């Protein structure tokens with residue numbers, strides 16, 4: 358009997374040791390997991406890494422912050438999206454009886470102006486701090502404050518937003534050939550249609566420590582907001598520092614600026630992910646852990662994309678690697694397109710709009726020539742091809758059934774040196790904030 362009791366006791370002790378070990382091990386695993394998670398978040402959080410030297414990508418990995426730890430919050434539960442009703446209408450369809458909500462709609466067959474922006478500068482003191490990027494940011498960008506003044510001005514001058522994809526339609530001509538046609542738009546009487554596009558809304562690492570937001574998020578009220586750090590290193594969630602929520606807010610306050618619900622077409626590369634989420638692969642391949650992180654980033658960006666779509670934003674390709682298309686072979690271009698489709702198109706959905714990186718025209722010339730690279734994009738569903746220019750030029754290419762167009766570019770260069778060309782939208786004198794920009798002169802008195 359004693360023996361049996363002893364045996365039982367020994368058994369119980371053994372079991373408790375095992376259970377203890379088991380628990381200990383559990384804990385150890387958990388700790389390991391936590392640690393791994395922390396490390397991972399440093400890799401894929403707000404200050405991400407990218408090493409893909411094989412592209413023309415604008416990314417420069419030299420300046421990476423240490424604020425990654427704070428990004429952990431993003432993997433907590435996402436706030437609920439407030440599904441306030443948002444109506445998107447087609448401007449190519451005349452409202453029944455020609456009026457809607459007491460507003461007369463009239464046909465418009467004239468030029469549809471097109472302005473494009475890059476990301477706007479949230480903190481000019483960081484962007485214009487005299488480092489080697491200062492003049493680039495001055496050339497390419499406007500500040501959040503300047504952007505708000507531009508919105509006010511185009512609104513007061515009677516422009517209303519339309520989506521680029523609603524301006525032209527695909528059709529078949531009398532010979533059965535595929536063609537593009539410019540639509541008659543029905544817009545509120547006295548108003549003028551205007552397209553907005555924003556290039557490189559990827560939140561590139563090189564921007565992050567230079568006064569730009571780090572990423573888009575859904576805020577506590579379920580709306581798109583930007584997340585990042587102010588110059589003192591404090592976390593900031595805002596709808597006033599990024600061109601996307603700024604326009605959302607402006608349309609909330611001035612619904613007649615967007616009678617069809619359109620916002621802007623967002624031109625996306627893929628080499629640093631999209632909207633601040635590091636969804637990209639690299640040519641060196643990813644470890645299993647990195648791939649798991651990438652998948653997590655892909656899941657995290659989905660609600661952002663869904664909310665953008667729901668509220669009138671559309672998406673276009675800016676190529677995966679921000680590659681020049683003027684001298685690129687069709688074969689190399691095809692590799693890039695495949696990556697864009699796999700990593701960006703797969704998330705944002707199909708698009709027929711391509712924005713040329715660096716404004717460089719496929720095959721060196723898309724106006725008088727339709728080369729292999731242009732045909733490649735056509736074969737992949739692209740119909741609207743946008744460059745950059747001195748006017749909102751557009752031309753329907755009859756040989757292939759596509760449209761090419763130029764966009765105007767409000768930025769430091771044109772604010773300083775092209776005041777006259779932009780007077781129909783705003784007076785650069787009233788917009789440019791010379792108190793925050795570097796002293797580079799202006800071409801007007």
Ligand SMILES: [Zn+2]
Pocket residue numbers: 556557675679714715
């Ligand atoms: Zn670009």
